[in-house]
Amino acid sequence: MVCPRCIMAVKAVLEECGIVPDIVLLGEVHITQPITGEQRSQLSDALQAIGFELLSDPKQQLVERIRTLIIDWVNKGNSGLKLSVFLKENINKEYSVLSKLFTEVKGITIEQYMKLIRIERVKEELCYGDKSISELSFIYGFSSPAHLSAQFRSVTGMSPKQFQQLENGDSGKKRTSLDKI
Numbered sequence: 001m002v003c004p005r006c007i008m009a010v011k012a013v014l015e016e017c018g019i020v021p022d023i024v025l026l027g028e029v030h031i032t033q034p035i036t037g038e039q040r041s042q043l044s045d046a047l048q049a050i051g052f053e054l055l056s057d058p059k060q061q062l063v064e065r066i067r068t069l070i071i072d073w074v075n076k077g078n079s080g081l082k083l084s085v086f087l088k089e090n091i092n093k094e095y096s097v098l099s100k101l102f103t104e105v106k107g108i109t110i111e112q113y114m115k116l117i118r119i120e121r122v123k124e125e126l127c128y129g130d131k132s133i134s135e136l137s138f139i140y141g142f143s144s145p146a147h148l149s150a151q152f153r154s155v156t157g158m159s160p161k162q163f164q165q166l167e168n169g170d171s172g173k174k175r176t177s178l179d180k181i
Contacts, residue, residue: 007024007026013050019035028068040054069086070083115151118140133160
């Protein structure tokens with residue numbers, strides 16, 4: 001789950017399955033009442049139908065928690081903390097352990113994933129067209145507009161300006177949903 005609409009969709013699916021959650025957050029659901037095997041199967045099917053997956057493997061759950069926290073960290077303008085500190089404080093595990101697990105499961109490093117998320121957010125902002133490259137470099141924690149441009153080019157193969165100048169409609173084809181990264 002990567003947005004408030006995702007949370008609403010998951011809550012609706014849980015209710016349809018007769019499951020009352022204590023809390024639904026980005027990437028996780030807490031329930032105190034046990035669920036039956038039939039409810040679990042129904043929930044899994046209903047979640048898959050709307051593009052989600054029920055994770056029961058603890059490693060997968062932790063990687064999803066890391067992904068969710070990275071997206072949250074990027075969306076909040078880096079929260080004033082280094083990503084490694086942010087993850088360690090929110091998960092209460094050493095960053096080296098988290099990094100190794102994430103790379104093992106996802107096939108890319110936490111830093112590479114964070115870069116992809118930041119660039120995707122910049123692409124979204126460029127589609128809106130109301131912020132300059134300088135503003136975006138500050139908002140998303142790049143050291144300078146030149147650094148943002150270089151990182152953008154390394155991911156997309158084009159400069160932010162070139163991306164922005166794509167004809168209407170084409171820029172949407174060049175964007176990736178955060179849950180697909």
